[in-house]
Amino acid sequence: MDEKITSRENAKIKYACRLSSSAAFRRSEGRFLAEGRKLCPELCRGAELETLFYTASAAEKCPEILELPGEHFLVEDHVADKLADVGTHQGVFGVFRTPVHTLEEVHTGGRYLALERVQDPGNVGTLLRSAAAFGFDAVTVKGYDVEAIWNAVEAAKSVQGKPHCIVLDTIKGLGVPLAEEKEFNHYLTFGPEEARRSCEEIEKRFQNGTYPGGDFKW
Numbered sequence: 711m712d713e714k715i716t717s718r719e720n721a722k723i724k725y726a727c728r729l730s731s732s733a734a735f736r737r738s739e740g741r742f743l744a745e746g747r748k749l750c751p752e753l754c755r756g757a758e759l760e761t762l763f764y765t766a767s768a769a770e771k772c773p774e775i776l777e778l779p780g781e782h783f784l785v786e787d788h789v790a791d792k793l794a795d796v797g798t799h800q801g802v803f804g805v806f807r808t809p810v811h812t813l814e815e816v817h818t819g820g821r822y823l824a825l826e827r828v829q830d831p832g833n834v835g836t837l838l839r840s841a842a843a844f845g846f847d848a849v850t851v852k853g854y855d856v857e858a859i860w861n862a863v864e865a866a867k868s869v870q871g872k873p874h875c876i877v878l879d880t881i882k883g884l885g886v887p888l889a890e891e892k893e894f895n896h897y898l899t900f901g902p903e904e905a906r907r908s909c910e911e912i913e914k915r916f917q918n919g920t921y922p923g924g925d926f927k928w
Contacts, residue, residue, distance in 0.1 A: 712782040715763070718792045722761065722783065726793055726805055737879075740808045745794060747772045750804040754778060761805040765790050768801030775802055810850070823875030841875060850877040886911065 715723060728735050729743040736742050741760070744753055747768060753759070759780040765787055769776060776782065785793070793803045823841040851858040859878065866874035883889025886908045889898055900908060 712784045714784045714786070715789055716786050718789050720789070723763075723785070723789055723792060726761070726763070726803065729805065730793070736808070740810070741805055742808055743793070743803060743805055745799060745803045747775065747800045747802045750802050751775065751778060753804065753806055757809050758807040759804050760807060763790070763793060763803040765801035772802070778804075780804070823877075850879050 717723070726743050729739065729741055744750055750759070750762070751774070759778055761781045761783065762775065762778055763783050763785045764775055765785060767787075769784070787801075790799060790801050790803070793799075823837065851862050859876070862876045866876060883898075888900065888904055888908060
């Protein structure tokens with residue numbers, strides 16, 4: 711019998727909700743929250759499912775979700791409402807590890823499409839479907855890792871006359887928490903206290919030599 715979560719203030723629920731609400735947190739944790747009886751099993755084909763939350767009614771309608779990997783938690787309907795943060799949902803939620811792709815995955819003769827900070831996520835699906843139709847291949851690199859970007863570009867040059875895709879995984883406002891937490895942060899202004907705290911955080915990261923998540927050194 712899977713453990714049952716009855717409180718909306720449960721630590722695992724709060725963690726999943728933060729993944730859902732903060733792009734910066736998703737990037738730093740290397741995880742994301744997905745919802746749907748069809749989507750979660752489909753994502754398991756290419757991403758590691760760590761935690762599955764489901765309602766009793768969802769398990770009754772779709773018992774095969776109980777065969778999915780990872781930790782399983784039965785949640786009450788009001789807890790599922792908090793995870794979804796919308797009026798209606800299917801009662802199935804998964805915390806997945808974000809897949810990481812490396813330059814070693816670049817294949818000579820492939821086709822690649824370059825994307826950087828697409829503002830409307832709905833456009834990404836259209837772009838990827840179009841790329842797939844033309845047989846494109848892709849590689850994802852950290853958008854703040856100059857060496858990785860250079861290597862990806864050099865690898866793409868090895869094949870002439872064909873398009874390539876290099877996805878630059880970046881965080882706008884990197885180093886300043888007040889900016890990292892906001893999806894649209896092109897025109898932020900800071901007061902004296904906010905500016906002071908931001909400078910202190912930048913200096914601390916310089917001293918530590920790490921970006922969020924510790925995946926890159928200055």
